[in-house]
Amino acid sequence: MTENLKRRLNELEFDNRFVNELPADPDLSNGRRQVVGACYSRVLPTPVVKPTLIAYAAEVGELLDLNPEEFESPEFPQIFGGNRLLEGMDPYAMCYGGHQFGNWAGQLGDGRAINLGEVVNGAGDQWALQLKGAGPTPYSRTADGLAVLRSSIREFLCSEAMYHLGVPTTRALSLVLTGEQVMRDMLYDGNPKYEAGAVVCRVAPSFIRFGNFQIFAARDDVENLRRLCDFTIKDAFPHLHSDQPEKYSAWFEEVCKRTAEMVIHWMRVGFVHGVMNTDNMSILGLTIDYGPYGWLEDYNPGWTPNTTDAAGKRYRFGNQPLVAHWNLYQLGNAIMPLVNDVESLQRGLEIYLDRIESGSSQMIAEKLGLLKYSAASDEGLKKELFEILILLETDMTIFFRSLAEIGINEQSEEKIISILSEAYYSPALLVGEIRLRVLNWVRDYQCRLRTDGLSNEERKARMNRVNPKYVLRNYLAQLAIDRSEQGDHSMIGELLDVLRNPYEEQDGKEAFAEKRPEWARNRVGCSMLSCSS
Ligand code: AMP
Numbered sequence: 303m304t305e306n307l308k309r310r311l312n313e314l315e316f317d318n319r320f321v322n323e324l325p326a327d328p329d330l331s332n333g334r335r336q337v338v339g340a341c342y343s344r345v346l347p348t349p350v351v352k353p354t355l356i357a358y359a360a361e362v363g364e365l366l367d368l369n370p371e372e373f374e375s376p377e378f379p380q381i382f383g384g385n386r387l388l389e390g391m392d393p394y395a396m397c398y399g400g401h402q403f404g405n406w407a408g409q410l411g412d413g414r415a416i417n418l419g420e421v422v423n424g425a426g427d428q429w430a431l432q433l434k435g436a437g438p439t440p441y442s443r444t445a446d447g448l449a450v451l452r453s454s455i456r457e458f459l460c461s462e463a464m465y466h467l468g469v470p471t472t473r474a475l476s477l478v479l480t481g482e483q484v485m486r487d488m489l490y491d492g493n494p495k496y497e498a499g500a501v502v503c504r505v506a507p508s509f510i511r512f513g514n515f516q517i518f519a520a521r522d523d524v525e526n527l528r529r530l531c532d533f534t535i536k537d538a539f540p541h542l543h544s545d546q547p548e549k550y551s552a553w554f555e556e557v558c559k560r561t562a563e564m565v566i567h568w569m570r571v572g573f574v575h576g577v578m579n580t581d582n583m584s585i586l587g588l589t590i591d592y593g594p595y596g597w598l599e600d601y602n603p604g605w606t607p608n609t610t611d612a613a614g615k616r617y618r619f620g621n622q623p624l625v626a627h628w629n630l631y632q633l634g635n636a637i638m639p640l641v642n643d644v645e646s647l648q649r650g651l652e653i654y655l656d657r658i659e660s661g662s663s664q665m666i667a668e669k670l671g672l673l674k675y676s677a678a679s680d681e682g683l684k685k686e687l688f689e690i691l692i693l694l695e696t697d698m699t700i701f702f703r704s705l706a707e708i709g710i711n712e713q714s715e716e717k718i719i720s721i722l723s724e725a726y727y728s729p730a731l732l733v734g735e736i737r738l739r740v741l742n743w744v745r746d747y748q749c750r751l752r753t754d755g756l757s758n759e760e761r762k763a764r765m766n767r768v769n770p771k772y773v774l775r776n777y778l779a780q781l782a783i784d785r786s787e788q789g790d791h792s793m794i795g796e797l798l799d800v801l802r803n804p805y806e807e808q809d810g811k812e813a814f815a816e817k818r819p820e821w822a823r824n825r826v827g828c829s830m831l832s833c834s835s
């Protein structure tokens with residue numbers, strides 16, 4: 303371990319390139335307003351009464367070279383609850399716009415996120431620190447700039463769970479209770495109540511979103527659009543940096559590819575973002591803004607956890623690849639003024655669709671333990687797989703783990719059904735025609751496996767590397783929230799610990815891999831969430 307790995311809080315080094323290189327809002331007051339001609343507004347976090355650290359991710363501290371003892375220091379909650387700044391921090395809120403549920407919504411901006419600054423670690427990596435829920439900013443519109451405990455636990459745990467699953471994501475350093483009460487009408491049904499306030503410190507190389515570019519385009523501010531694009535390319539896509547105008551379409555193409563990769567990962571692990579508005583799309587292709595997200599329990603491409611989206615289900619699981627395409631189209635539109643050749647943007651969008659198509663097939667092949675996807679032999683197998691998954695309520699996560707247990711030469715129907723029945727919410731219904739169809743598919747699958755010639759053990763190992771055993775099941779997050787709201791925060795750490803090794807069997811932790819219990823089927827917070835957080 304080098305000295306660099308042991309920095310004290312006051313030894314963290316900041317290089318705030320976003321604020322140093324981009325135009326600031328000259329107005330330093332913290333009143334809600336339209337901010338034009340600027341990428342951000344300087345704003346301080348609002349102090350809170352009693353900041354208390356209730357969870358942290360030591361490995362995110364490592365990214366910053368932070369000495370782990372610092373999590374225990376009395377300064378930590380003060381800084382990451384918003385009461386104190388470290389030397390070198392220069393807090394600001396970003397200006398961005400966005401399409402919400404398909405409609406242009408104008409200026410949005412960091413309404414309850416305050417960037418503290420960008421840490422540069424010993425290896426030269428840059429990590430922006432951002433407090434979520436640290437008080438109002440000029441972009442808070444009609445809201446309070448705060449976040450409640452339940453949504454902060456969800457953001458903290460899911461950011462880290464996704465990282466450990468290998469899904470590109472923003473990270474979460476810490477979760478601090480503010481000691482303040484926050485009023486929320488959780489289901490927007492006229493029943494507001496007070497809830498505990500909390501602040502998560504998010505960490506990412508950059509928090510720039512599609513909407514940061516869209517706001518300048520919408521305002522015909524081409525000069526600032528260009529500045530922001532040039533900055534983003536130089537800062538986060540340095541291999542594309544040049545003085546040639548072609549760099550913009552090359553960059554767009556890369557954003558398309560990264561976004562495709564992110565979405566394919568979501569489909570692989572059963573993650574539903576829930577609010578894929580263009581302001582919630584990271585330019586780096588990271589999963590960002592964990593709001594009313596959810597995890598598929600039974601495989602259902604039509605499912606969305608977001609009650610605000612219940613009518614149109616725009617952001618349902620199965621629609622995510624297409625919505626990301628729509629969002630990329632909006633980004634392409636926004637940067638059009640910088641690109642001479644519109645066809646090059648079209649190309650980026652086509653590449654996105656190609657990647658989704660080939661990447662999804664490859665991903666399914668990996669989930670099935672095949673060496674390589676071949677359309678000729680595997681298209682039918684894939685299609686029928688998705689048909690049998692919806693015949694009965696089938697837990698997607700358990701299904702793929704169970705499938706890995708079926709031997710390539712297993713003939714016994716009883717045995718096959720008994721292995722798979724783990725995944726069914728009502729295994730007793732696995733009879734007659736349905737049972738026959740499932741068994742037929744398994745036979746075709748076994749047949750296909752023989753052409754690869756992998757041993758059962760090899761195939762299982764391959765499958766278990768891409769099919770998680772442990773995901774942040776909606777009801778597990780809710781149980782951690784229920785306990786935390788009663789003052790027992792231990793389940794947050796316990797869950798995080800299990801989710802650190804999602805692909806591994808963990809002795810004594812099997813309960814965290816179980817199907818959704820019946821009580822959670824229709825419980826608010828488990829299957830239904832609103833944007834209220
Ligand atoms: P979302 O789509 O939920 O990520 O948020 C949409 C917009 O609303 C963003 O500009 C957020 O910053 C803002 N927003 C959400 N919740 C709050 C809040 N409690 N206070 C201020 N702004 C908020």
Ligand code: MG
Binds near residue numbers: 581582
């Ligand atoms: Mg957002």
